[in-house]
Amino acid sequence: MTNDRTLGISALVIAALMTAYGYGLDAPFAYEPVGPKAFPLITAGIIAVCGLILTIRGGGVVPPAGSGVNRALLALAGCLLAYALLFQPLGFIVSTTLLMMPIAMIFGARWWQGLLTGAVLAISSFLLFDRALAVVLPAGVLGGLF
Amino acid sequence: MDTLSHLATGFGVALSPVNLLLAGLGSIVGTMVGVLPGLGPINAVAMLVPVVFALGLPPESSLILMAAIYIGSEYGGRISAILLNVPGEASAVMTALEGYPLARQGQAGVALSLSAWTSFVGSAVATVGIVLAAPILARWALAFGPIEYVALMIFAFACLTGLLTEQPVKAMLAIMLGLGISTIGIDPNSGVYRYTFGSPNLVDGVQFATVVIGLFAISELLIMLEGMRGGAAVRIEQLGRALFNRAEWKFTALSSLRGAVVGFFVGILPGAGGTVASALAYTTEKRVVERQDPEGSRFGRGDMRGLASVEAANNSASNSNFIPMLTLGIPSSGTTAIMLGVLTLYNLTPGPALFNAQPALVWGLIASLFIGNVMLLAINIPLVGMFARMLSVPAWILVPFIVVVSAIGVYSGKSTTFDLVLMVAIGIAAYLLRRVGVPMAPLILGLVLGKILEQSLRRSLSLSGGEVGILWSSPIAIVLWTMAAAVLLLPILLPRLRQWTRRNAIEAD
Numbered sequence: 001m002t003n004d005r006t007l008g009i010s011a012l013v014i015a016a017l018m019t020a021y022g023y024g025l026d027a028p029f030a031y032e033p034v035g036p037k038a039f040p041l042i043t044a045g046i047i048a049v050c051g052l053i054l055t056i057r058g059g060g061v062v063p064p065a066g067s068g069v070n071r072a073l074l075a076l077a078g079c080l081l082a083y084a085l086l087f088q089p090l091g092f093i094v095s096t097t098l099l100m101m102p103i104a105m106i107f108g109a110r111w112w113q114g115l116l117t118g119a120v121l122a123i124s125s126f127l128l129f130d131r132a133l134a135v136v137l138p139a140g141v142l143g144g145l146f
Numbered sequence: 147m148d149t150l151s152h153l154a155t156g157f158g159v160a161l162s163p164v165n166l167l168l169a170g171l172g173s174i175v176g177t178m179v180g181v182l183p184g185l186g187p188i189n190a191v192a193m194l195v196p197v198v199f200a201l202g203l204p205p206e207s208s209l210i211l212m213a214a215i216y217i218g219s220e221y222g223g224r225i226s227a228i229l230l231n232v233p234g235e236a237s238a239v240m241t242a243l244e245g246y247p248l249a250r251q252g253q254a255g256v257a258l259s260l261s262a263w264t265s266f267v268g269s270a271v272a273t274v275g276i277v278l279a280a281p282i283l284a285r286w287a288l289a290f291g292p293i294e295y296v297a298l299m300i301f302a303f304a305c306l307t308g309l310l311t312e313q314p315v316k317a318m319l320a321i322m323l324g325l326g327i328s329t330i331g332i333d334p335n336s337g338v339y340r341y342t343f344g345s346p347n348l349v350d351g352v353q354f355a356t357v358v359i360g361l362f363a364i365s366e367l368l369i370m371l372e373g374m375r376g377g378a379a380v381r382i383e384q385l386g387r388a389l390f391n392r393a394e395w396k397f398t399a400l401s402s403l404r405g406a407v408v409g410f411f412v413g414i415l416p417g418a419g420g421t422v423a424s425a426l427a428y429t430t431e432k433r434v435v436e437r438q439d440p441e442g443s444r445f446g447r448g449d450m451r452g453l454a455s456v457e458a459a460n461n462s463a464s465n466s467n468f469i470p471m472l473t474l475g476i477p478s479s480g481t482t483a484i485m486l487g488v489l490t491l492y493n494l495t496p497g498p499a500l501f502n503a504q505p506a507l508v509w510g511l512i513a514s515l516f517i518g519n520v521m522l523l524a525i526n527i528p529l530v531g532m533f534a535r536m537l538s539v540p541a542w543i544l545v546p547f548i549v550v551v552s553a554i555g556v557y558s559g560k561s562t563t564f565d566l567v568l569m570v571a572i573g574i575a576a577y578l579l580r581r582v583g584v585p586m587a588p589l590i591l592g593l594v595l596g597k598i599l600e601q602s603l604r605r606s607l608s609l610s611g612g613e614v615g616i617l618w619s620s621p622i623a624i625v626l627w628t629m630a631a632a633v634l635l636l637p638i639l640l641p642r643l644r645q646w647t648r649r650n651a652i653e654a655d
Contacts, residue, residue, distance in 0.1 A: 003581075003582045004582065004583075006582070007316075007319075007579075007582045007584070011319055014323075014326075018326060018341075021341055021343075022340070022341070025333075025338050025340055026338070027333075027335075027336035027337075027338055028336075031335070031336075032335065032604060032607070032608045033607050033608060033611055033612030034603070034604045034607045034608070034612065035336065036333040036335065036336045036338040036340060037340075038604075039325075039329060039600040039603065039604075040326065040329045040340060040341070043322050043325045043326050043329070044326070046318065046322045047319060047322045047323070047326065050315050050316075050318050050319040050322065051319070053315050054315055054316075054319075060582065060583060062581055062582060062583075069371075069372055072371055073368055073371060073372065076367065076368060076371055077368070077570075077574050080364065080367075080549065080570045080573070080574075081567070081570050083549065083553065083566075083570075084553070084563065084566035084567045084569065084570045085563060085566075085567065087553060087557065087563065087566050088557075088561075088562075088563045088566075089563075092554075096550055100546035100549065100550065103545060103546050103549060104542040104543070104545065104546050105542070106371065107370075107371065107374065107540075107541040107542040107545050108374075108540070108541065108542050109540070109542035113542060114542065117542065117543055117546050118546065121546055121547060121550050122550075125550055125551070125554065129200075129554055129558075133197075133200055133201060134200070135197075135200040135554060135558045136558075136561070137554065137557070138557075138561075
């Protein structure tokens with residue numbers, strides 16, 4: 001399966017989902033000739049047409065990345081997701097220090113460089129945003145300390 | 147002179163201490179952002195969206211800051227292109243073609259200062275052009291009702307898909323995905339919840355900052371990681387003589403003016419930005435030089451005229467990009483689309499009404515372009531060495547920094563884990579889309595224009611009681627629909643037409 005074909009099939013799936021969830025959208029009282037579902041359904045229709053063209057035409061082969069690259073990409077995606085999930089419960093300073101270390105290491109840092117980057121970033125941006133600019137960041141497990 | 151008094155008001159706004167400070171800050175940050183590979187203007191402006199709100203900046207100050215970063219990054223993009231042959235962003239690809247060979251010949255300093263100067267020439271020509279053209283276009287745009295708006299947006303989408311990308315189907319798909327995202331949330335006309343899946347987090351739509359940061363900043367990190375593995379070692383050339391001389395200035399003066407004019411007109415087209423402008427200027431300049439001076443042409447081996455015209459063109463285009471954005475509410479690049487999105491966050495409706503109702507905002511921005519460009523020239527010639535040194539900042543510091551600023555930005559909007567997870571999910575999806583060649587700028591244009599397009603469409607059809615023919619019932623609309631059709635069909639028809647005439651010519655022989 002070529003990459004354009006994968007993209008085309010994904011587009012068809014998205015169009016199908018948009019239609020399935022959009023078809024039942026009806027306004028209880030209609031004040032205007034065009035209701036809330038027309039625009040999403042037209043959009044879904046054009047997505048489906050694009051998907052069909054891509055599926056039929058195929059082509060667009062992207063050279064596969066080496067397995068080392070794929071593993072690094074997965075690790076980075078995992079770290080980002082973990083950061084998003086732990087940001088609030090653990091608090092900004094702890095989650096940042098904890099997760100920026102592996103992210104820095106994926107990009108070639110030694111462990112102590114990663115730890116230093118994480119800790120410095122965590123503390124300095126907490127002071128800058130939370131204290132100086134009044135953007136409230138979660139205190140999390142360190143809640144009592146500040 | 148109406149325009150002059152407006153411009154005076156604008157300078158009054160732009161010269162206030164806060165705005166002057168923001169323009170200066172934006173110029174420096176913009177140049178840095180342009181230098182660093184993997185951190186283009188669009189990422190920087192995206193990450194700023196929540197920050198300007200957190201700072202409580204008024205709309206004109208936010209726009210001035212973002213505009214300074216945007217034009218600053220065009221100045222910065224050339225530095226890594228010339229020194230490393232690594233374009234800091236897409237519009238600097240052409241800069242590398244002539245700039246890097248010059249650097250290899252020990253003329254890096256001359257190439258850098260000359261390109262800073264021609265960048266300035268391009269910007270100056272374009273800002274004067276904005277002052278002259280924008281009020282005329284804005285007055286003309288007042289005749290636009292919902293019907294004309296629908297046609298205008300279709301024309302903008304046609305430009306994006308037909309003229310400017312190699313993969314029209316993928317660009318169209320990107321626009322439609324953007325339109326689809328714009329429908330999420332409560333429908334303002336009927337109160338129906340669309341695609342919220344029962345989640346209270348989606349009732350008022352997906353946060354703009356979450357989508358933009360996911361699409362650009364997060365996906366860029368994955369692209370950077372992919373590019374870094376198997377990347378070559380970095381070697382920075384010696385700078386050599388720092389300033390260009392009088393002879394070089396004269397040698398390139400006409401080229402930079404030509405580039406500036408090409409860039410200005412390309413920049414006005416919806417969907418075309420610095421990348422198209424620099425490519426067009428480069429090919430034009432090459433053709434002109436090869437005709438006038440076939441012996442002296444050193445294109446591809448370090449011709450200063452090529453460098454001059456490219457840099458003038460992409461800076462000119464990034465300035466004239468503001469014309470359609472301010473007068474019609476149609477952004478012509480991803481970055482101006484984000485700025486337009488920011489305007490709507492301030493409850494300002496972009497379009498001709500904005501141009502007339504908010505002179506302080508519009509003319510303040512235009513005046514700040516003048517000021518920003520002078521500042522950029524002033525910091526770029528003496529400080530080029532400092533910016534060049536930024537190229538040695540390791541990725542393992544840069545990437546965590548981008549992640550943290552992105553997360554803070556997204557979290558500051560609604561303070562939910564939902565938005566953070568959505569940001570990462572959108573980032574991964576955007577990375578996969580980019581891997582298979584789906585461009586991101588049309589997607590953001592679709593997202594920003596989606597609500598206005600849907601409202602215009604529904605209002606038009608309300609006027610006619612549901613009869614679709616009203617969409618091409620006015621002369622302006624007919625012209626726009628015809629132009630849209632021409633833009634979409636010409637690339638398909640032109641080669642066939644040429645073949646057909648050639649065959650006829652042969653038969654006539």
